[in-house]
Amino acid sequence: MTKVVLTVDDSRTMRDMLRLALAEASFEVVQAVDGVHGLEVLSQTEPDVIITDINMPNMDGFGFIEAVRRDERRRGTPILVLTTESDAAKKQRARAAGATGWIVKPFDPAKLVDAVRRVAA
Template sequence: MMLTILAIDDSRTIREMLRETLRNAGFDVHVAVDGLDGLEKLHDIAPDVIITDINMPRLDGFGVIEAVRAGTSHAALPILVLTTESAPDLKERARKSGATGWIVKPFDDAKLVSAIKRIAAH
């Protein structure tokens, strides 16, 4: 079964790297430029996993996590935070908001793919 991934990041470079890495791993990849764009696309593509940055314009990653968790249709969707941030308090806040996992940029392709497969299996 091909997994569908929604990757939300305001960096074009990161979006392209994610698209390339995840497509090569056999995933169906959709990208969004910020949190609001991601939430708009969420209903159209019904992803198996969301990957989101934390620091973005319009709506940050915490806003994305909270909005997804507050909804009914995608409340249990695995959400992976992909960010340059590594502060323990931010990780804790993300976990409390409902993030499934946390990966620090720059990401290792193999680790990212294995993390996605691991959380999507639940």
Template sequence: MTRILAVDDSPSMRDMVRIALTSAGFDVTSASDGQEALDLARQSGFDLVLSDVNMPVMDGIQLIRALRAESAYRHTPILMLTTEAGPDRKKEGKDAGATGWIVKPFDPAQLVATMHRVLR
């Protein structure tokens, strides 16, 4: 089963992502900020990381950089799921190593389709 790490400081957003992805057959682990996600990623392997950008403790861009520094996550798809849609922020994410960018609010079916496309 494909393991996804979903990171967002909003409990309701984590729930929406978890419901959308588990109903599509993914195994989803949630984290509330980048540091918690990094700790979980170091303890257990994930096939894809889906993260918000703006979070306390460690934001999504810092998380990408930290994950890309880990040999186990150099080539793992990392998608940003955020309200941030500006070209400068997207470039910052891409430069840090983000695989893609999804803007909130998201359509659950489109999210699932994106997961399948990126995981091929």
């Protein structure tokens, strides 16, 4: 059965790179442009894994993760943060919000796919 990955990132280029890497690994990819849009997409799909950026307009990644975790049905959905940020305080804030893991941009497609496979199992 095909695993579904929701990617939430305001950069079209990054969304395209994620879609390409994940689709090549046989994942179905659903995309959103920011946290608000991500919550809208979540109301219509059941992703196995969520990948989100932190720095986005309208609702940032922290707010998005917190909103996802408030939904009982989504408490167990793995959330990977994909960001240019590498600050320890931000990593801790993401963990406290409910993030499962952290990947720094630019990402290695093979390592990204491996991380998604690990948490989607």
